[in-house]
Amino acid sequence: MKKSKIYILILSVIFLITTDIFAASSRKNYYLKPQIGAWYGPVSPVMNTARNLDSTLGGGIFFRYNLPYAPLKIGLDSSYQSYDSKGVNEVRLIPVYANLLYLLPIDIPLKIHIKGGAGLCNIHMEPDKVKQWDTMFMFGSEVSFPAGRRVNIALRIDYLNIYEEYKRDAKVNGHFINTGISLYFNLF
Amino acid sequence: MKFRTIIIVTVSYLLFVSCGDVPVFTEMDTNRLKVIIKGTFETEDVSNFVSMPSANSPLILTKSIVDGEFPASDDTSTPIDDGTPTTFMFDIAELRLNGNKFANYRQVIEAPLLDSESFFNQTGIVLDNDDPAEGYYDTVQIYARKMIFDGANIYRPSGNTFEHDKQTQVIFHEDYRAGFDFNQFQQNTYVDSLRENSRSYLRSFPIKIPIIGGLQYDKNNKETVLEIRFVVKNFIKKYELPFYDSGTFKVYHFYALSDWLRSAEAGDRVFGGNILAVARAYVPGKTGRVTVTGLSSNQYVIAIPASENIDDYYMDRSKPAPKDGLRGFDYDLPQQPVHPGNNIEALLDYYIKNEKYKNDWNSKLPAPPSLPDTAFDKYEEAWDDYDDAIDKFKIAPYAAYTGSGTTVTFSNMAPGEYNFYRANRPAAYGKFFEGPSSPFTQIAISISPITVQEKDTITIP
Numbered sequence: 001m002k003k004s005k006i007y008i009l010i011l012s013v014i015f016l017i018t019t020d021i022f023a024a025s026s027r028k029n030y031y032l033k034p035q036i037g038a039w040y041g042p043v044s045p046v047m048n049t050a051r052n053l054d055s056t057l058g059g060g061i062f063f064r065y066n067l068p069y070a071p072l073k074i075g076l077d078s079s080y081q082s083y084d085s086k087g088v089n090e091v092r093l094i095p096v097y098a099n100l101l102y103l104l105p106i107d108i109p110l111k112i113h114i115k116g117g118a119g120l121c122n123i124h125m126e127p128d129k130v131k132q133w134d135t136m137f138m139f140g141s142e143v144s145f146p147a148g149r150r151v152n153i154a155l156r157i158d159y160l161n162i163y164e165e166y167k168r169d170a171k172v173n174g175h176f177i178n179t180g181i182s183l184y185f186n187l188f
Numbered sequence: 189m190k191f192r193t194i195i196i197v198t199v200s201y202l203l204f205v206s207c208g209d210v211p212v213f214t215e216m217d218t219n220r221l222k223v224i225i226k227g228t229f230e231t232e233d234v235s236n237f238v239s240m241p242s243a244n245s246p247l248i249l250t251k252s253i254v255d256g257e258f259p260a261s262d263d264t265s266t267p268i269d270d271g272t273p274t275t276f277m278f279d280i281a282e283l284r285l286n287g288n289k290f291a292n293y294r295q296v297i298e299a300p301l302l303d304s305e306s307f308f309n310q311t312g313i314v315l316d317n318d319d320p321a322e323g324y325y326d327t328v329q330i331y332a333r334k335m336i337f338d339g340a341n342i343y344r345p346s347g348n349t350f351e352h353d354k355q356t357q358v359i360f361h362e363d364y365r366a367g368f369d370f371n372q373f374q375q376n377t378y379v380d381s382l383r384e385n386s387r388s389y390l391r392s393f394p395i396k397i398p399i400i401g402g403l404q405y406d407k408n409n410k411e412t413v414l415e416i417r418f419v420v421k422n423f424i425k426k427y428e429l430p431f432y433d434s435g436t437f438k439v440y441h442f443y444a445l446s447d448w449l450r451s452a453e454a455g456d457r458v459f460g461g462n463i464l465a466v467a468r469a470y471v472p473g474k475t476g477r478v479t480v481t482g483l484s485s486n487q488y489v490i491a492i493p494a495s496e497n498i499d500d501y502y503m504d505r506s507k508p509a510p511k512d513g514l515r516g517f518d519y520d521l522p523q524q525p526v527h528p529g530n531n532i533e534a535l536l537d538y539y540i541k542n543e544k545y546k547n548d549w550n551s552k553l554p555a556p557p558s559l560p561d562t563a564f565d566k567y568e569e570a571w572d573d574y575d576d577a578i579d580k581f582k583i584a585p586y587a588a589y590t591g592s593g594t595t596v597t598f599s600n601m602a603p604g605e606y607n608f609y610r611a612n613r614p615a616a617y618g619k620f621f622e623g624p625s626s627p628f629t630q631i632a633i634s635i636s637p638i639t640v641q642e643k644d645t646i647t648i649p
Contacts, residue, residue: 052216087318088289089216125212127289127321132208162213170211171218 035064037184039156043081046159047175053083053091058178064101071103075115079178093176094122095136095160113142121162121174134174135163142182154182221319221405222413223283223291224312227276227299227420229620230488231468232310233588233596236303238422238617239272273339273443275300276307276420277360277367281331283317284394285403288325291317294333296361301421308421325403328416328467329394332371336360337424340368340442344433353438368442370427374460395463400585401493401602403469411472413600417583418465420445425618429457435531446618449503449578457526461575464620466583470602476644479597480588480608480631487610488621489596490584490628494605494637498628500580501609502621522548581620589614605637608648 043058044050060079067074081093097119104112116139124131140158147153162174228234276299283291293316299307307313336358343350358367374393395418403414425447429440445462452459480489492501525541528534586606588596609628611621621627630636632648640646 048217049213052213085216085318086293087316088292089318091212091216123208123212125210125215128210128215128319129321130208130210130212130215132210132212134208134212164211164213167209167211167214170214172211172213174213 032066032070033186034066035152035184035186037062037152037154037182039079039154039180039182041156041178041180043079043083043176043178043180045083045175046177048172049175052087052089053085056081056083058082059180060095060178062182062184064184071105073101073103075099075101075117077117077119081176081178088127090126092124093162095138096120096122097136097138099138101142109145111144113144115140115142115158121160123162137161137163140178144182144184150185152182152184152186154184156180156182215319219317219319220407220409220411221290221317222411223315223317223416224413225297225307225315225416225418226310226312227307227418228310229417229419229421229423229583230310230587230589231415231417231585232598233591233593234303234308234310235422235589235591235614237301237308270341270426270441271339273301273337273424275338275367277334277336277338277365278418279333279335279360280315281333283315283331284329285320285325286327287329288320290320291315293317298361299420301424312415319407320405322405322407325405326399328397328399328403328414330397330416330418330465331394334358334360334369335371335445336365336367336369337443338365338367340366340440342433342438342440344436344438350439356440356442368440368444370442370444370459373444373458374463375458395465397465397467398582399467399469400496400582401468401604403467409471409474412469413472414467414469416465416467418463419583423448423464423618427452427459430526432526432528432531432534435529435534437528437534437537448619449581457523461578464581464583466585468585468602470600472600474642475600475602476640476642476646477597477599478601478606478608478638478640478644478646478648479595480610480648481595482649483590483594483596483610484612485590485592485594486614487590487612488614489588489590489608489610489631491586491598491601491606491608492584494607496582496607498607498609498626498630500582501584502623502627503578503581504623522552583620601640603641605639607636608632608638 038059038061040059041057042055044055045053058079058081060077062075062077064073064075076096076098078094078096081095083091083093085091097117099115099117101113101115104114106112116137118135118137120133121136122131122133138158138160140156142154142156144152144154156179158178160174160176160178162176164170164173276297278297278299280295280297282289282293295315297307297313299305299313301308303309340356342353342356344353355366356368357364358369359365360367360369397416397418399414403412405412423446424443425445426441426443429442431438431440444459445464447459447462449464450459450461478491483489490501492498522545524545525538528538586598586601588598590596608631610631611627612629615621615627632638635648638646638648
């Protein structure tokens with residue numbers, strides 16, 4: 001009984017947070033708030049990387065902050081992605097990158113952003129016991145909508161390029177697609 | 189402003205901090221280690237298939253697994269033509285180096301028994317792998333799912349003789365094929381069945397293969413070759429195995445690798461310990477080429493590292509205590525017949541055989557106080573002694589056959605010191621070189637050991 005009361009209380013709070021009563025005045029400006037959130041969803045190696053690694057599920061966290069030019073925001077992303085293969089190779093990625101988000105000027109209830117960025121990716125490869133940081137680039141897109149005064153929901157798709165071709169004997173880069181559903185919160 | 193500062197500092201750090209120098213994705217996408225498997229005894233200058241001594245081995249009712257000597261001498265029944273096998277099928281679950289995973293790909297080999305096939309000439313078949321970690325390895329393990337020869341048949345009694353029942357079927361690579369999987373019998377005959385873990389004791393899981401000279405895997409070499417020779421060519425024999433099919437006594441006739449090292453005898457239902465394989469490693473471009481001249485036709489030349497003893501490369505039949513392979517020594521124990529199921533005729537037959545078994549057992553191991561305390565210990569010791577003696581046997585990392593010529597060439601010898609030996613004739617069909625005296629004569633003793641260096645071209649003598 002005690003647990004069910006807690007559940008009802010939590011659900012009520014969520015309901016109140018997401019109700020239109022509070023959203024009405026802030027909806028059009030929610031994009032202008034600093035935001036923090038998390039995402040979870042399928043992550044897939046693509047192109048030549050797909051020959052060597054299998055798709056899996058990954059997740060991450062991000063933070064976004066406004067810039068003086070309103071449609072632009074700067075973001076900081078990190079995630080955890082652990083890939084198995086049909087062989088013995090296992091690769092764990094922790095990309096840490098900054099990106100610039102641009103809100104497309106389309107006047108619909110959904111907010112559509114495009115984004116691009118760069119950073120470093122921590123790679124741990126077994127069984128070769130390689131642990132290192134590689135330069136990486138990314139671009140992607142995101143569709144979001146508010147689910148209350150504080151909460152937003154988004155669908156995101158990002159392409160990650162782990163840049164290695166400049167290295168000695170290197171022939172290919174790492175290519176990954178990250179997709180996921182995000183939940184993030186407006187701060188302040 | 190505070191947040192902006194944090195972000196700018198973080199981005200700057202991420203972009204300019206030093207990175208690792210291993211191209212991880214190129215590493216995964218390319219292979220530096222090339223694993224080749226061959227079904228031959230020879231490294232190069234491979235001998236041709238010879239006919240099996242007799243395709244018409246008679247059925248022998250008194251033996252369980254018939255030692256595949258051709259022709260069998262104690263025939264009590266009508267000869268049946270089993271034909272000869274035409275294809276070897278090998279289902280490999282994975283490979284490991286010193287127990288480390290580096291190739292957990294299921295790979296199947298289906299090799300027609302022809303001289304022109306890659307598996308049976310000096311070309312070999314390439315096996316997929318993911319490259320191991322850098323280091324030194326001295327064994328490679330093959331985890332075998334199935335080993336199959338086709339040409340296997342089932343016979344059923346018909347009056348005083350047998351008649352053909354049907355071809356055996358086996359699932360190979362998710363497909364029904366004609367053949368018989370002999371991988372299931374890779375326990376040491378009888379003694380393994382007495383072990384507590386006998387049901388899970390399969391000696392071919394894995395097949396542990398020595399890399400003579402070792403594999404020093406260094407990623408600075410663009411390619412390293414690991415060559416495994418898993419002897420199949422001219423090493424095939426026919427066996428017979430009785431069984432009860434819904435109470436009806438029947439026999440399998442099937443082909444498998446020769447039981448030369450650990451002989452299977454009447455009453456045995458397994459014939460493990462007879463897979464013979466060897467591996468060697470070399471770096472292309474960093475090898476020497478050695479030609480041995482002045483030989484005669486039908487001779488074998490082997491080369492072994494100078495640190496190795498030639499006595500380990502042939503089988504001294506006088507040393508192992510049990511006669512004729514494994515069996516017949518003191519405390520050799522009788523084997524219980526297999527329970528046939530519920531068919532009354534088969535059951536009556538079983539009970540008679542079981543009474544004989546009990547009588548044989550009691551005569552071997554009389555009741556206390558005459559039972560020696562150490563009966564089982566001696567049995568175990570005899571087997572262990574025998575195993576120790578024959579476990580030393582190795583196949584030479586370099587072997588070649590002159591055929592009708594008088595020279596042989598080893599075109600990719602890893603740098604090192606070697607001794608070369610000559611055998612004046614091939615081993616008998618289904619056998620390797622055996623003693624008691626060494627069948628090998630050393631070549632060029634005065635200049636031995638012969639040092640092979642990178643890019644050397646050496647001619648002996």
